[in-house]
Amino acid sequence: MKKTLFVLTLTLLFTALCFAQVDRSKQPTPGPAPEINIAEYQSFILENGLKVFVVENDKLPVVSFRMIFDRDPILEKENAGYIQIASQLLKTGTKTRTKAQIDEETDFIGAELTTTSGSINGSSLKKHSEKLFELMSDILLNADFKQDEFEKIKKQTLSNIALSKDQPNAIADNVRRVLDYGKDHPYGEITTEKTVETITLEKCNEFYNNYYSPSIAYLAIVGDITVDQAKELVEKYLSKWNSKQVEKFTYENPKAPLIRKVALVDRDNSVQSVVNVTYPIDLKTGSEDVIKVSVLNTLLGGSFSARLNQNLREKHAYTYGARTSMASDELVGNFTASAEVRNAVTDSTVNEILEELKRLRTEKVGEAELQRVKNYMTGSFARSLESPQTVAGFALNIARYNLPKDYYKNYLKNLNAVTVEDIEEMAKKYIKPNNCYILVVGKGAEIADNLKRFSVNGKIDYYDIYGEKYDPSAKTIPEGVTAQTVLDKYIKAIGGKEKLNSVKDKKVILKGEVQGLQLTLEIYQKVPNKYYQKLDAGVMKQESWFDGEKGKQAAMGRETPIEGEMLESMKVTAVMNIELHLAELGITPELVGIEQIDGKDAYKIVLTLSNGKQMTYYYDVETGYSAKQITTVDTPQGSFTSTITFNDFRDVNGIKYPYELTQSMGPQVISLKVESIEYNSGLDDSIFQIK
Secondary structure, eight states: OHHHHHHHHHHHHHHHHHHHTOOTTSOOOOOOOOOOOOOOOEEEEOTTOOEEEEEEOOSSSEEEEEEEEOOOOOOOGGGTTHHHHHHHHGGGBBSSOBHHHHHHHHHHTTOEEEEOSSEEEEEEEGGGHHHHHHHHHHHHHSBOOOHHHHHHHHHHHHHHHHHHTTOHHHHHHHHHHHHHHOTTSGGGOOOOHHHHHHOOHHHHHHHHHHHOOGGGEEEEEEESOOHHHHHHHHHHHHTTOOOOOOOOOOOOOOOOOSSOEEEEEEOTTOSEEEEEEEEEEOOOTTOTTHHHHHHHHHHHTSSTTSHHHIIIIIITOOOSOEEEEEEOOSSOEEEEEEEEEEGGGHHHHHHHHHHHHHHHHHSOOOHHHHHHHHHHHHHHHHHHTTSHHHHHHHHHHHHHTTOOTTTTTTHHHHHHTOOHHHHHHHHHHHOOTTSOEEEEEEOHHHHHHHHGGGSTTSOOEEEOTTSOEEOTTTSOOOTTOOHHHHHHHHHHHTTOHHHHHTOOEEEEEEEEEETTEEEEEEEEEETTTEEEEEEEOSSOEEEEEEOSSOEEEEETTEEEEEOHHHHHHHHHHTSTTGGGSTTTTTOEEEEEEEEEETTEEEEEEEEEOTTSOEEEEEEETTTOOEEEEEEEEEETTEEEEEEEEEEEEEEETTEEEEEEEEEEETTEEEEEEEEEEEESOOOOGGGGOOO
16 A cells, blocks of 8 residues: 555655646747658559559458550630530449449449549459459450430530529629630630530540550559569450550640739629639749748638638628638649628628738748647548558659659658748738639629728629629610510510410420439419419428418428518419519519620510519510529528529420429529420319418
8 A cells, every 4th residue: 555655655655746848938948840651552554654553451351453645635615515414424334234234333342333434443342352453454455435315424514514603703703714714715715505516426436535545554552462463454444455655735825814804793683692812823833932832821711720711700790611722733733712602791701801812922921830730631641641542642642743753652741840930931922812813603793892802903894604704884784675675575475465465275205314313393373363383293292272362381391471572472473474564463574684694685674573673574675584593591591592494395285384494492403494384274263272
């Protein structure tokens, strides 16, 4: 017992002495960078030039393959999108297998097999690794592009483009690339419906034949496999792969603008703004500045606790999240600060972003803040090493970008060596608050005037969703054109007043898909103002009724009455051919301008209801057809902006009806196609009855 007390006493005494010697008024000196253990990789080169890197890891009986092609970026011009389509075609069949056979064989061994525009990737259990590699090799060496598969992919590509056209972030990304790089640079090209329509199967075959060569290929093999086993496998399946000379390309690197410019993509239906502050930077992959710039970016906006997020989210509550990116690249890098904010604080957000950029250039970063950032990055890097694929990526980067062999082994040492002076130097070199594009995708009527102050010349440049610059004041409304003449042209274009008034009831069935769910939408209408809608998405069903006076909704086993502003909106929705009944509904139309909808001029008419609520309708200048409708939908969960675009008008019993509709509400986008339309089928009033 005495011995135990004696040991305990010494321990307490020693601890007290140690703490007595600590001066807590001073920040502890950072320790040396931790030693890291990066698994070694082994490499070899086939006679045809294929470079292979093997990382052995027997912790799990899994083997992964990743082949990348180190080609120069290609300017696709009028065929923008063909490289992506060609890469998707790789998995659609070979000279010995159909697409169904490839999918079946891949699924049978429980493997993953994907292709991108610059890589082929696969992963499976060790016992199936040779089978997987044989499949990958067959796809690579014996691809056989078929017209029917090409048409399917092309159709899906067009569908994805249609869905993205109403997504603010997708629009911002497209226009940002146009601003930063220009459309004559591969990084600034945009794939559109027009460019996809020009793509042919021959163009895709041309890419496959010219740019898949072992001379520019790097293969990483990771997992439960030895280098000897890997070499035997690669030589067996890829030694006969013929090498070819691959064309090289050079481009003039874009520069940051000489003065700060404001670019606006005007979207009437936006309830919030997507803000980007962006410009290209000359930061090459592997340069001595990359690690220092990475620290700078993490401090500014590369983590949740970074300055920009703390400012815009925590301090001002402008956004759920703000971030920055400072990307290096073999051609040209990029800086972007971004956030999604309410319309009312759009200009305030821009101001705060610029102030944070200026502060980095004029005020030295504190030692404590810098150390926190380096600690965070050290932890992230250490965690990334848990994945064998990370080590394989290191090997590929060292080979592709001619990095020092010990680049990643010394990463933490070089990270820990970054000083306050380094951050100051990098900020002055790469942070350019006066030489940037301020790009905003949002509602111009609410935000444009307040954004002008950020432009040196006090002007705003307007861009459409394709990055085409336009002058909104240049398209003036022709003399004699009024809201009523536009509406009259529309009524005549779709069949005429007499024909429309002859319709007493209508039933439309549409089908579409959203997030992988197949859905059917049925709409029933009967004059003067009865309405019923049924949405069936399998796991979810929803119904709405309006009997002319009262409304009701049913969903998820619950029924709720439609009241207030929702009921007022339903009264308008229930009326067939609303353009014929504006006066009696107390709706005032106003022609406010001409805008482009999918590259075509459209008259913009704002309809103001008797309760002050507004809806915006667009009518094609040339055809007179309805092009788009924007309304605000009030729900118990809040208000949402609904946008519906109309295409493919077809004749149905003398009346033109759009067979393709795309509706977006918030982040959800649904593309619908008409399956059937019936007029005057004698719909019974019981369909609309509210029980």
